[in-house]
Amino acid sequence: MKIFVIVFFVVFALLLTSCSEDKIDLEPIVEQEKEEEVVSVEEYKAPTYADHYLDVASWADRADWNLANVHDPSVVFDGEYYYMYGTDASYGGAHLGRGHFLFRRSRDLVNWEFRGLAMAKTPGWVKDTLNSIRSGYGLEPIENPRFGHWAPVVRKVGDVYRLYYSIIIDNYIATGLPNTAENFDGSWTEHAFIGLMETKNLELNIWTDRGMVIRSVSDRGSNWSRSSPYDWSAYFKFNAIDPSFVETPEGEQWLIYGSWHSGIAAVEVDPATGKPYKLDAIDDFGVRIARRENNNANRWQALEGPEIIYNEETGYYYLFLAYDELSKAYNTRVARSQNITGPYYGINGANISNGADCWPMLTHPYQFKNHSGWVGFAHCGVFKNEETGDWFYTSQARLPDNTDGNPYSNAIMMGHVNKIRWTEDGWPVVLPQRYAAVPQDEITEEDLVGAWENITMEYRYQAMQKATDMSLASNKTASGAFSGSWSYDEEKKILTIGSTKLYVDRELDWEADPRVPTIVYSGLTATGRPIWGKKVD
Missing domain, CATH: 2.40.128.10 (Lipocalin)
Incomplete structure (x- = not known):
């Protein structure tokens, strides 16, 4: 593991940290007009919003964001609008102090109206649960934890919309001090949590928080020590971030989650609550369905952001994975299985659940001519238009360093929505240009x-x-x-x-x-x- 990857991961975690309890802006900024149907390529008008959105990056300009400031997006359709929710991340921290989990909506997947933030403040159960765990180890409570609000996933389940969200605690276990080089105390950083909130109406943005779903789990007892801030041997077995959710054809419901550490886990949840049936033993936290290497020794694997879908036409579950660090190297892989818990196989027949390298690769840093290109292109959401049958891939991509002379351009995070095609042997491929509702005239x-x-x-x-x-x-x-x-x-x-x-x-x-x-x-x-x-x- 390269030092840069580790350092950037830590720095990015700090950038996303926010403890604000200010209320969020629930009022719509601009009421999106319904687009007139385009009947031919000749009549088509292309979107004009800029890729390099520096001029509209501020909170005051949020009505012009469109897909600016998108990170780790997840999309659901409510019958009229597509709603997109994502990680707390914005250029220059424009959203800080205004809540958590930025969201926007669109009728056409091209023009997006920023709507605010879905969570007003960090739920009290997070701090209470954290300090209860600490008390069990004889540790002092942390009065002001440093929270990070990451990677939600949104799904419609029956007549309810569920939003599973990640909250990390960026404090050291031993002393409870904030995670900085100066405070390093020889311990790993604290637990992460996945919570759940629900609503029946996405437009109103009124959510009922259902509390904790699952937390990071360790198989090392109180052995949370490490030799330096660059020892990434990972105290936790499964890291409770990056949730994804799928319902099987048989009606079972599963949460897929995990990041780095020792791999990706799948845990069955109770359809009535959306939570695991029990969390009494380490095995209750799920079964590992993907890892990056064939041995159990490596507890810091550059693998995260799982997304799970079931394609009834092929009969497979598809597990999309983000490889490598997120600023530049991020790339998307996919594996598939006919069973929700695997084993998951790649296109070459390799067993991803046992640690084989995952192919196909679907996205990678790339550059067509006449553009800076895009890097950090992964951690996707995948969804289907049930009316047309079209599948879509969405994730952020970042501009390379020093684009247009801006030394901070790699923090420009633009949401991408790309159409998926399926190969004749049942593998997804991502179209290389962002979806823009171009009329599909016959191609000869x-x-x-x-x-x-x-x-x-x-x-x-x-x-x-x-x-x-x-x-x-x-x-x-x-x-x-x-x-x-x-x-x-x-x-x-x-x-x-x-x-x-x-x-x-x-x-x-x-x-x-x-x-x-x-x-x-x-x-x-x-x-x-x-x-x-x-x-x-």
Whole structure:
């Protein structure tokens, strides 16, 4: 593990910390007008909001945020709007003192109205439960814990919306002092908690808090010591952050959670309460369904942000995972299983539950031409439009360091919503351009002829994957990034170059000036590396 990864993880935790008990702004800022239906590409108007949103980053400009200041998003549809909830994170801390868990809504997944924050103040049960645990170890209470509010997941369950949320405690166990280098006392930092709140009406933003669902759990008793702030041997077995939720076809309900430490856990919850049936023993905290390495010795694995869905068309559970540190190297992997508790397998048949490296990779730091590119592109939410059957991937992505001369540009976090296509053998691929409601006019062979930019991605830690040129000729030959013959299945919208199948759609060229509709493709190599392309001429 590189020192930079550890240092950035700690610094980012501090940046997200907030203990405010101020009330949140519950009033709508701008009532979003319903978009008129677009009937053709020629009539389409592209969104104009900027990727580098520095000019509107302040709280006073929040009406113009759109998808600015999004981190770890989760999306649910209430019948009229899509609602997106995320981690406490904003450029320059614009939201601090105004509550927790930023949220916004949209009718079209393109234009988003910022609505405020979902939680007015940290629930009292968090501090009470923390200090009860400390008392059991003979430790003094912490009067003013440093809280971090991270990574909610929102789901509709029956007629209720559940929002599972993460709250971390950034104080050392031994002394209770805040987590700083000066305060280091030779111990791990304190427990994290997953809580639950519910509502029947997302628009009103009135939630009933249901208390603790689960907490970090250790299998090391009172042995919470470590040799230095850079000893990441992890006191906790499972870290109670980054919840995801799924209901099985049989009606079972499961919480998937975990980050770094020793892997990702799945625990069954009572449908009546949304909480585990019991938490009496360490086995009650769940079964490990994914880890990064094949041995149990490594208790600090660069693996987090699980998202779980069930696709009834394929009959698989899909477990999406965020690999590596979040500022630059973040990349998305996916594994699948026919059983909720696994084992989960990758595209190469490797057992992810036993620690095999997970392929396919779906996102990675990348750069098309005429743009800075995006890094830190993972920790996703995945959701389905039940009317159209379309699936979507959403996460944050960050601008690289020093974009447009801004030394802090890597803290620019823009929410991305990308359409998912499914391969013929049942794997998801993420389209390379953000969803922009471009009309899906028919795509013919003639439309594909011309100049393209292609990115065939390998895994390269923190390194940008850059586009190269590719051309499709009318004589059915490809040149540049691909060579050989090509064919096109117009009904399935599958472009085949040699033996590589690429899934085609119309999307927006976000890098063009002005932004214009284009054609894009996404696919996988035989070993599960993503292939992204867009037509540029």
